[in-house]
Amino acid sequence: xxxxxxxxxxxxxxxxxxxxxxxxxxxxxxxxxxxxxxxxxxxxxxxxxxxxxxxxxxxxxxxxxxxxxxxxxxxxxxxxxxxxxxxxxxxxxxxxxxxxxxxxxxxxxxxxxxxxxxxxxxxxxxxxxxxxxxxxxxxxxxxxxxxxxxxxxxxxxxxxxxxxxxxxxxxxxxxxxxxxxxxxxxxxxxxxxxxxxx
Amino acid sequence: xxxxxxxxxxxxxxxxxxxxxxxxxxxxxxxxxxxxxxxxxxxxxxxxxxxxxxxxxxxxxxxxxxxxxxxxxxxxxxxxxxxxxxxxxxxxxxxxxxxxxxxxxxxxxxxxxxxxxxxxxxxxxxxxxxxxxxxxxxxxxxxxxxxxxxxxxxxxxxxxxxxxxxxxxxxxxxxxxxxxxxxxxxxxxxxxxxxxxxxxxxxxxxxxxxxxxxxxxxxxxxxxxxxxxxxxxxxxxxxxxxxxxxxxxxxxxxxxxxxxxxxxxxxxxxxxxxxxxxxxxxxxxxxxxxxxxxxxxxxxxxxxxxxxxxxxxxxxxxxxxxxxxxxxxxxxxxxxxxxxxxxxxxxxxxxxxxx
Ligand code: HEM
Numbered sequence: 407x408x409x410x411x412x413x414x415x416x417x418x419x420x421x422x423x424x425x426x427x428x429x430x431x432x433x434x435x436x437x438x439x440x441x442x443x444x445x446x447x448x449x450x451x452x453x454x455x456x457x458x459x460x461x462x463x464x465x466x467x468x469x470x471x472x473x474x475x476x477x478x479x480x481x482x483x484x485x486x487x488x489x490x491x492x493x494x495x496x497x498x499x500x501x502x503x504x505x506x507x508x509x510x511x512x513x514x515x516x517x518x519x520x521x522x523x524x525x526x527x528x529x530x531x532x533x534x535x536x537x538x539x540x541x542x543x544x545x546x547x548x549x550x551x552x553x554x555x556x557x558x559x560x561x562x563x564x565x566x567x568x569x570x571x572x573x574x575x576x577x578x579x580x581x582x583x584x585x586x587x588x589x590x591x592x593x594x595x596x597x598x599x600x601x602x603x604x
Numbered sequence: 605x606x607x608x609x610x611x612x613x614x615x616x617x618x619x620x621x622x623x624x625x626x627x628x629x630x631x632x633x634x635x636x637x638x639x640x641x642x643x644x645x646x647x648x649x650x651x652x653x654x655x656x657x658x659x660x661x662x663x664x665x666x667x668x669x670x671x672x673x674x675x676x677x678x679x680x681x682x683x684x685x686x687x688x689x690x691x692x693x694x695x696x697x698x699x700x701x702x703x704x705x706x707x708x709x710x711x712x713x714x715x716x717x718x719x720x721x722x723x724x725x726x727x728x729x730x731x732x733x734x735x736x737x738x739x740x741x742x743x744x745x746x747x748x749x750x751x752x753x754x755x756x757x758x759x760x761x762x763x764x765x766x767x768x769x770x771x772x773x774x775x776x777x778x779x780x781x782x783x784x785x786x787x788x789x790x791x792x793x794x795x796x797x798x799x800x801x802x803x804x805x806x807x808x809x810x811x812x813x814x815x816x817x818x819x820x821x822x823x824x825x826x827x828x829x830x831x832x833x834x835x836x837x838x839x840x841x842x843x844x845x846x847x848x849x850x851x852x853x854x855x856x857x858x859x860x861x862x863x864x865x866x867x868x869x870x871x872x873x874x875x876x877x878x879x880x881x882x883x884x885x886x887x888x889x890x891x892x893x894x895x896x897x898x899x900x901x902x903x904x905x906x907x908x909x910x911x912x913x914x915x916x917x918x919x920x921x922x923x924x925x926x927x928x929x930x931x932x933x934x935x936x937x938x939x940x941x942x943x944x945x946x947x948x949x950x951x952x953x954x955x956x957x958x959x
Pocket of ligand 1: 641761782783800803812813829830
């Protein structure tokens, strides 16, 4: 089960769709972990002939299947940060008519979306589909440090060590949700962490 | 009239205080005995003499000390003042609006002398006398928005208008009711309001945005908003919440009258001429419960409003835990008599508290 139906939420929270194959002069597909499943579903031989797939496995075993799609160019890398220079170069070199497909975790999609928008890709040419982990990319509002792949609420800021609760307030600019000190009014009273949607 | 500026602090020893004049002109935000969110906007075309509505940008006894507090906040955290690259022109628009308004409305305190693009700005309370070239950033010590908002009380959000929406693309935010400019910058009207309870469902933000998009140059608007703050702390930022949050737990029945403050924001909206941006000054006024209680009408009304406020609002505004203690205090100032409509103190006509 790698599709998750997000509950109704506040208006800053992004909404994701379902990838569909579109006409394009070229296709850039970026995914992490279970996002590979969405790429496997959307890929067509015609698309793959003009496709560049960038994949961050995060321990999942989809690489062979993605390679078997025979995209014109394939990359697998250890993290978004490692993949970013290649992604930026690809976006910079993009011609009119590029279609962008993003799939996987919110953190990956949010960051790749920003990179694409900054490169001037029209947002009507960018699609997203959430798959796999519902972990969040969190900004600590106090120290401003980002903690990737946060699975529990509350959690400990990986930079300043404060106990933070996970808000639904989301910044597209930062591609992150906001984390706020949970025990400011009662120091040391930190509830047992639970999964974010539990 | 000349203003006596207080020498006071909004942190540490909290020497902040309101003079009798400041209490009388405090913008009490409740026009009736209950409160709910609404599209409470009206034209900003002056108001009763000496009220906070009279001038375009109210300057009061707290001016000099508030500007000192702002400088301290910025020295600690420069991210409280940000402007996306396309907002520089709007910054000049804002600088012009404030300099022109203040020099016309308070000629004894501020002077603006313009000779073409060469401008001389004199700010007597802060001891500033600068000459610069309008629209040339290199001639000011800061960007135009930062320069002028270091000399103007209240926070400022500067909104770019495009795609039938407003975008928070610049701001100076050091006296905020617990929201982060650094987090919200770049968001649109619905996104930055996302955390507010109940108002989206009531259609308030859709109607409010429509109103704002149509604001014309020279026809500013205003509204009041409010929350509660323990101690006269201006910088109730989320950034520093892990430091100030604990102060909410220091209230006792003995100190609540002095420590608990009603925090009111006079929010105004001005269209800017060159950039077509909208500027949203958020001016914060603080008044302790005990000072508010010197106005019988406000004593009666504040008790009723706090008592009947929906739980969602008291929670969002961060005083749900302290509400019972507030009510124990406030009920002593509510004798059950009716109150006159409107926000003004009506000291001559409202009866004193029955004991
Ligand atoms: C364009 C100018 C405006 C800006 C920049 C602005 C900004 C904000 C921000 C940053 C918050 C805090 C949200 C949070 O919790 O993070 C807020 C709250 C709120 N805003 Fe606005 N706002 C604007 C105009 C308006 C207007 C015209 C209305 C009219 C109804 C309105 C109604 C509210 C309400 C009801 C709240 C909740 C306040 C509380 O309960 O303390 N805002 N606003």
